[in-house]
Amino acid sequence: MIQQYTHTIKKEDIAALPIEEFKGRIYVIDTTAEANKAVEYLLKYPKVGFDTETRPSFKKGQHYKISLMQISTEDTCFLFRLNRIDIPEPLEYFLRTEDTMKIGLSLRDDFAAMRKRTSVEPTNFLDLQKFVGKFGIEDASLQKIYAILFSKKISKGQRLTNWDADVLTDSQKKYAALDAWACLQIYNLLNEA
Structure with missing residues (x-):
């Protein structure tokens, strides 16, 4: 029997939760040589968390590529x-x-953004939005799923910042890392259930 969790959680309940924080190492990759080393490292793992960020657009008709x-x-x-x-x-x-x-969330959006940069077909991806349903979870946002499972809040304060900035702030780095890491944590917890 698959363990069932709370179907949904209210915003005010999330607001009362303690804030989650990514406590691991964060590496910013901005050269092909660094990308090569990072991929070499990542290939040693059977599963990873995944996410993307795109610079927000505040003008009609203005769009940016994935950052x-x-x-x-x-x-x-x-x-x-x-x-x-x-x-x-x-x-x-x-x-x-x-x-x-x-492992990511709302991958259709990520894949659409990636297609503006590459024609590669993403393989062996799992979308948590489809995965969590069999555990009784109806909410589809990362913040809500994480709150239901871990009783902690993922702050969305950095979401609309400039991801194309010359230098990413520490807050941006922690926010971005947390989103990818949280996807892996959700999958691991549910996979053990």
Whole structure:
């Protein structure tokens, strides 16, 4: 029997929760050489958390390409600055390898954003929005799913910041790493259930 969890959680209940924080190592990748080393490291893991960030647009008709791709293990998150290095060959290889499962949320949006930078077909991805339903969870946002399972809040304060900035702030780095890491934590908890 699959364990069932609370179906939904209210915003005011989330607001009262303690804030979650990514406590692992964060590496900003902005050269192809660094991307190569990062992918070499990531290929040692059977599963990783995945997310992307795109610079927000506040003008009608203005769109930006994906700025950042976050890939996280249990204790290390790599932030690939796609606005600087695009999607280099080692990263394309990682996105299409069957060897590592990439776990994300609302992947259709991520894949649509990636198609503006590469024609690579992403392989061995698991979308948590589809996965959590069999555990009775009806909420589809990362913040709500995480709150239901871990009784902690993922702050969304950095979501609408400039992901194309010359230098990412510490707050941006922690926010970006947390989102990818949280996807891995959700999958791990539910997979043990």
